[in-house]
Amino acid sequence: MEALFAELEASSATPPAGTRSRLRARLRRLARALAADASAVQRARPVTIEREVGAQRRARLESLALLAGGLAHDFNNVLIGVLANSSLALLDLPLDSPARRPLQEIENAARRAADLTRLVLTFSGRAHLAVEPVDLNALVQESVASLTSARGRKSAIRFQPADPLPSIEADASRLRLALTSLVANALEAMGPGRGVVTLSTDRIDVGEDSPLDHALPGFPAPGSYVVLDATDTGAGMTPEVMSRAFEPYFTTKPGHRGLGLSIVLGIVRSHKGAIVVETRPKGGTRVRVLLPIPSS
Numbered sequence: 001m002e003a004l005f006a007e008l009e010a011s012s013a014t015p016p017a018g019t020r021s022r023l024r025a026r027l028r029r030l031a032r033a034l035a036a037d038a039s040a041v042q043r044a045r046p047v048t049i050e051r052e053v054g055a056q057r058r059a060r061l062e063s064l065a066l067l068a069g070g071l072a073h074d075f076n077n078v079l080i081g082v083l084a085n086s087s088l089a090l091l092d093l094p095l096d097s098p099a100r101r102p103l104q105e106i107e108n109a110a111r112r113a114a115d116l117t118r119l120v121l122t123f124s125g126r127a128h129l130a131v132e133p134v135d136l137n138a139l140v141q142e143s144v145a146s147l148t149s150a151r152g153r154k155s156a157i158r159f160q161p162a163d164p165l166p167s168i169e170a171d172a173s174r175l176r177l178a179l180t181s182l183v184a185n186a187l188e189a190m191g192p193g194r195g196v197v198t199l200s201t202d203r204i205d206v207g208e209d210s211p212l213d214h215a216l217p218g219f220p221a222p223g224s225y226v227v228l229d230a231t232d233t234g235a236g237m238t239p240e241v242m243s244r245a246f247e248p249y250f251t252t253k254p255g256h257r258g259l260g261l262s263i264v265l266g267i268v269r270s271h272k273g274a275i276v277v278e279t280r281p282k283g284g285t286r287v288r289v290l291l292p293i294p295s296s
């Protein structure tokens with residue numbers, strides 16, 4: 001290509017007689033080469049943009065989690081002061097004091113604020129975990145039973161456990177919360193009485209070159225993981241929705257808070273795991289949650 005340009009430049013001043021047709025042929029070759037280059041750039045573009053969007057999305061989520069987690073942590077310390085002092089004041093006040101009611105209101109408000117900070121600590125991945133050995137198959141089995149009876153749609157949720165599955169070190173109540181949130185999203189994406197959510201478990205070994213480019217919060221550390229897979233046959237997500245789905249308070253559903261996936265990501269983050277989502281508009285969604293198997 002460079003050589004062709006040089007050649008053209010050299011011959012472009014005043015082409016001697018007889019070289020016109022040669023020049024025209026070169027120009028045609030140049031046009032063809034440029035067209036080929038342009039289509040190669042177009043073919044390459046989605047991959048490049050997807051990589052950049054992926055990296056930006058991860059960075060944005062990370063800084064959100066850092067900011068929210070740091071604020072929630074400091075705010076919690078302030079709340080402890082409010083709660084401790086209002087309790088002490090209530091102990092000292094006579095039972096018929098008119099100040100008791102407003103003090104109790106202060107205490108109730110501080111408790112509600114403490115619940116909110118716990119929520120923010122959860123989605124920022126800084127919540128305290130009650131870690132114990134967890135059999136993921138048993139946990140999913142129990143949750144499916146309670147989810148189907150709560151939703152009254154026996155056929156909508158299927159479970160295919162991998163057998164055997166190593167146990168993991170995890171906070172069972174947090175994992176139940178994450179699973180419930182994923183199943184809720186799957187059912188909501190399919191609409192009432194339609195489609196199937198398939199839950200399954202598996203075990204994978206992650207190496208340096210595993211195809212997990214889009215994992216959140218980042219590429220998982222090499223090692224062995226159990227996988228919880230939630231696949232639905234619902235509406236799927238457009239690239240725009242997918243790129244924001246894990247942001248706290250992002251929702252496309254009226255009346256929802258948009259906290260489900262950010263809480264799932266926080267729970268996964270605090271377990272040093274990863275999430276991989278595959279989705280297509282009208283083509284369903286597959287969410288895989290990877291949780292590390294402790295090295296014995």
Ligand SMILES: Nc1ncnc2c1ncn2[C@@H]1O[C@H](COP(=O)(O)OP(=O)(O)OP(=O)(O)O)[C@@H](O)[C@H]1O
Pocket residue numbers: 181185186189232234235236237241245246250251252253256257258259260261262284285
């Ligand atoms: N399985 C899914 N299929 C299609 N879209 C999904 C799926 N899961 C999440 N989404 C999209 O991602 C958005 C964010 O999900 P998230 O669970 O965080 O919030 P929400 O479900 O809208 O509200 P909340 O969970 O607080 O009730 C959803 O509004 C929806 O657009």
Ligand SMILES: [Mg+2]
Pocket residue numbers: 181184185259260261
């Ligand atoms: Mg949700």
